[in-house]
Amino acid sequence: MKARLTLWSRKAWRKAVGPISFGISCAVAVFLLAMAFMPSTATAAEPAWHRAGGFEFSDRLGGFHILSVTGAGTVDDPIVIDQDLNGLGPFVITIRNARLAGSVAAAPILRLWVVCRVRNVAAGVWVGFDVELQEELRRPSDYWDGLSFDQTRAVDRSAFHSDRFLVGERISEPHDRVRFKNGHVNSGGAVQFHFIITDMTPRDEFYLLQEPVLLFSLFPQSVPQSLSRIRG
Structure with a gap:
């Protein structure tokens, strides 16, 4: 019974945490993408x-x-x-x-x-x-x-x-x-x-x-x- 509960707990934990982890991953990806484009944007704003x-x-x-x-x-x-x-x-x-x-x-x-x-x-x-x-x-x-x-x-x-x-x-x-x-x-x-x-x-x-x-x-x-x- 204890083994079943442990297995069930692991599955439930993965199911609950999965969307959160995906959301954090997306946020990190967007942040890194924005940082990558910042130098180009700053250069474009400089007066000619x-x-x-x-x-x-x-x-x-x-x-x-x-x-x-x-x-x-x-x-x-x-x-x-x-x-x-x-x-x-x-x-x-x-x-x-x-x-x-x-x-x-x-x-x-x-x-x-x-x-x-x-x-x-x-x-x-x-x-x-x-x-x-x-x-x-x-x-x-x-x-x-x-x-x-x-x-x-x-x-x-x-x-x-x-x-x-x-x-x-x-x-x-x-x-x-x-x-x-x-x-x-x-x-x-x-x-x-x-x-x-x-x-x-x-x-x-x-x-x-x-x-x-x-x-x-x-x-x-x-x-x-x-x-x-x-x-x-």
Whole structure:
């Protein structure tokens, strides 16, 4: 009788536990399958690096979208960066000099002709536009770090211009900046900015900040329209 009960108990135990074991096995299999696909998913989510002229350009810091980058970076074939900008900014392009990656040799002076073609996909009107260079993010590039918008003035100032703004003013202190003004870009409109980046001591990575100057026109009715403020 004891042997029969033991045999019956074993069969009952297997019958009861079988579905549970199968369920655990399925859960483990699904978990392992998900883990196997995680690296591919993470890689796909990384922002793209656009390559042109021996450089790499990325919108990885967010807030805007680089559509394409083309050109060699010369006066006859400048780097052309097509972008959509939405919001207040600043919009930061990360630039890598692929030719310097892992190199210990002295690099030649960098001189890069750039055209930024920008579409205003925000709701406001741009009445100015600033571009700024930084060797270290969120730290203004001073006069002595070598990175600038043609700090040596080797190129005529007419190379700094726009199709929608009359003036392209270079500012060396307290930061390296070009300020485009005397014009406007409506929401949905596009604009081109032409400038030159130079670096006397080239680095393998630096940053180009872009910041629209917005027209603020939403004020109480009691405030005369002539007093509408412009940030900048």
